[in-house]
Amino acid sequence: MRRKLIFVLLAICGTALAALGIGLGMLSIIHGFASQI
Amino acid sequence: MVKRRIAPHRIGQIIGTVLLNGYILAYLQNKVLYSGILKSVPEPVLNCYGGPLSVFACPLGSFQQIIGMKGVAWWQNVPWVILGLFMIIGAFVGRAACGWICPFGLWQDLLYKIKIGPRAKLNRWVTFLTIAGIGILTVILLAAFIKISIWKGLLFGWLPFMALLLYGTIRGKLAPPQRFSVAGMLLGIVLGLLIIFKHEASVGIATGVVSMAVFSLLGGKRSLFIVIPAGFIISLTGKSATLGPFAGGEIGLLFILIAVLTVLLLEGRLKLYFPATALKYAFLVIVAGVAAYFTAEPWFCKLCPQGTLEAGIPLVLWDPVQGLRALVGWLFYLKVAILLFVLWASITVKRPFCRMVCPIGAIYALFNKASMMRMQLNGQTCSKCGACRRVCPVDIEPFQDPNQAECIRCFECVWNCPPKSLKITL
Numbered sequence: 001m002r003r004k005l006i007f008v009l010l011a012i013c014g015t016a017l018a019a020l021g022i023g024l025g026m027l028s029i030i031h032g033f034a035s036q037i
Numbered sequence: 038m039v040k041r042r043i044a045p046h047r048i049g050q051i052i053g054t055v056l057l058n059g060y061i062l063a064y065l066q067n068k069v070l071y072s073g074i075l076k077s078v079p080e081p082v083l084n085c086y087g088g089p090l091s092v093f094a095c096p097l098g099s100f101q102q103i104i105g106m107k108g109v110a111w112w113q114n115v116p117w118v119i120l121g122l123f124m125i126i127g128a129f130v131g132r133a134a135c136g137w138i139c140p141f142g143l144w145q146d147l148l149y150k151i152k153i154g155p156r157a158k159l160n161r162w163v164t165f166l167t168i169a170g171i172g173i174l175t176v177i178l179l180a181a182f183i184k185i186s187i188w189k190g191l192l193f194g195w196l197p198f199m200a201l202l203l204y205g206t207i208r209g210k211l212a213p214p215q216r217f218s219v220a221g222m223l224l225g226i227v228l229g230l231l232i233i234f235k236h237e238a239s240v241g242i243a244t245g246v247v248s249m250a251v252f253s254l255l256g257g258k259r260s261l262f263i264v265i266p267a268g269f270i271i272s273l274t275g276k277s278a279t280l281g282p283f284a285g286g287e288i289g290l291l292f293i294l295i296a297v298l299t300v301l302l303l304e305g306r307l308k309l310y311f312p313a314t315a316l317k318y319a320f321l322v323i324v325a326g327v328a329a330y331f332t333a334e335p336w337f338c339k340l341c342p343q344g345t346l347e348a349g350i351p352l353v354l355w356d357p358v359q360g361l362r363a364l365v366g367w368l369f370y371l372k373v374a375i376l377l378f379v380l381w382a383s384i385t386v387k388r389p390f391c392r393m394v395c396p397i398g399a400i401y402a403l404f405n406k407a408s409m410m411r412m413q414l415n416g417q418t419c420s421k422c423g424a425c426r427r428v429c430p431v432d433i434e435p436f437q438d439p440n441q442a443e444c445i446r447c448f449e450c451v452w453n454c455p456p457k458s459l460k461i462t463l
Contacts, residue, residue: 006407007128014124021117026103027077030118033102034086034094035072 046137046447050146053082053138058090058347069357079119081126082139083397085338088347089355096122097397101325101335123397127404131411131440135391135398136430136447141343142391146430148383153202154209165206169199182354183365193370198377205385213386213393213432216310220257220303222319224264224296225249231268231292235275242336243371246324250394253316257300268292314392314443321396337396339368342376349373387432392443402442412439412451412459419458425450435459 021027057080060071070076071092080093087098096119103116126134135142151168153161176190205211229245252260272289280288303309320337328336338344349372356362382389391398405411414436425435428449433441435450439459451459 003407007409010124010128010404010407011409014121014126014128016121017117017124018121021119021121024112024117026113026116026118029103029106029113030079030094030099031072031074031077033099034076034091035070 044447044449045452046449047143047146049137050139050143054140054143057082057084057093057138057140058088060090060092069352079122080138081122081134083141083341083343083395084139085341085344085347087338087344087349087352089351089357091347095338097325097341098335098338101329101337104326105329105333105335107333123400124404127401127408129409131405131408131446132398132401132442132444133410133446135395135401136445139391140347141395142388142430142445144346145383145388145390148380149210149387149430151384153206153384155207156209161206165202168202169195172198179350179354182356183362185365194373194377197374198381201378201381202384205381211385213389214254214313217253217313217316217319217393218256218304219253219309219311220300221252221255221260222249222316223299223303224257224260225252226323227292227295227299228252228264228268228271231271231288232275234278234280235271235288238332239368242328242332243340243368246328246336246340247371247375249319249323250316253319254313254393257304261296261300264296265293268296316393317395317399317402320394321399325396340372340375342372342379342390345372345376350376388430388445391445392431398445405440405442405444405446408440409463410446411462412444412446412448413462414439415458415460418456419454420456422455424453424455425459428453 062068062071068089070087070089075092076086076094078093079096079099081096083097084093084095085091085098086093086095100116100119103119104114106114151164153164155161157164172195173191176195177187179185180187180190225248226245228248229241231241232244233241248264252264269286269289269292272292273286277285278288280291283291324340325335325337328334349369352361353365353369379390412435419436421436423434426432429435430447430449431443431445433443435441435444436458439450448461451461
């Protein structure tokens with residue numbers, strides 16, 4: 001039960017972090033770095 | 038039991054490698070790099086975004102670039118998306134991306150299949166001579182493209198590699214180091230700092246990273262034989278700098294004193310060792326974290342063997358912008374040397390890079406215990422025959438703990454367990 005709770009928390013936190021990052025425009029920053037040598 | 042010709046995770050690795058490196062238009066259109074929308078998307082594994090065939094963004098490269106940005110708001114230095122991606126994947130499948138998608142994992146798995154050692158009998162010498170021939174051809178090819186001397190290439194690249202391979206051919210597959218010494222790691226870092234202080238920052242960082250890895254596995258006491266003369270010579274050469282009341286050779290003596298005291302304290306008195314698999318956390322924190330933050334440069338990428346294989350060497354050979362070959366210098370040669378060492382290590386040890394170096398694997402490993410997808414062991418039917426360990430690409434014993442941090446979730450043990458004691462659960 002405890003493990004499943006940790007999994008749910010991790011999944012929610014991960015999704016929230018990724019969504020926040022996308023909202024803050026981090027994808028375009030990553031694109032800037034990844035498109036140059 | 039039906040013997041499978043190809044493991045399911047191998048199919049995943051091949052598909053992953055092709056999908057992550059599928060930009061063949063690079064060669065058709067003579068473009069240096071793909072720069073479309075997919076380059077905004079971080080992939081879940083180590084795969085250099087500087088490679089001409091690369092489609093997505095390497096999460097570790099992006100991580101270092103983001104935390105190293107200067108003059109931006111604090112929240113722009115937080116790799117939100119990368120952390121979120123690691124957390125989501127880790128929560129669902131633990132370290133499975135290492136086993137099922139990672140191209141560098143595939144290269145290491147394939148290299149380990151090369152038969153060397155006494156068990157391979159006559160075939161080992163055929164292998165040895167074949168690799169020797171391929172090596173000579175590679176040196177000739179590189180020499181023709183980047184205008185290095187063939188003799189230097191043979192002497193400094195081919196010969197050391199063949200000497201290592203000869204050792205492996207005679208001794209056979211090797212067991213990797215079991216522990217790393219904190220004293221050895223500190224010696225490497227301090228040696229790097231001394232070079233930064235007396236010579237050049239970039240040389241110091243690169244040397245520090247390499248010596249950190251080597252000395253930590255070699256152990257502090259044995260490292261002193263290299264560190265003491267090297268430290269003293271470095272202190273006598275380079276810029277004329279003072280450190281408080283110390284100058285020139287005095288700095289060297291101070292360095293030697295600190296080095297000896299560090300070893301005596303941490304190895305002699307405190308016996309401070311960690312499992313060798315924990316070394317990848319040092320790479321994550323010190324190289325991909327601290328070094329990238331303070332220098333604003335992705336130091337893990339600069340030395341990454343996957344980057345050399347997928348980006349450094351292909352770009353130098355191809356040189357689509359007519360100027361990359363002119364940039365070849367000491368760092369390129371160091372990268373090639375690291376790649377050669379990792380290639381040799383992968384032939385003799387199961388996935389050495391994944392187990393001891395990869396920072397992405399280090400992050401995923403944290404989630405293995407809590408991930409949704411996991412393995413379950415039936416202790417009553419398990420006979421501890423060791424069949425699981427023999428097929429395991431990272432050489433662990435799933436019957437000790439099927440969900441240990443080092444497991445890459447390839448499930449080869451599940452499919453090869455004679456009494457079917459291991460199963461995949463959610």
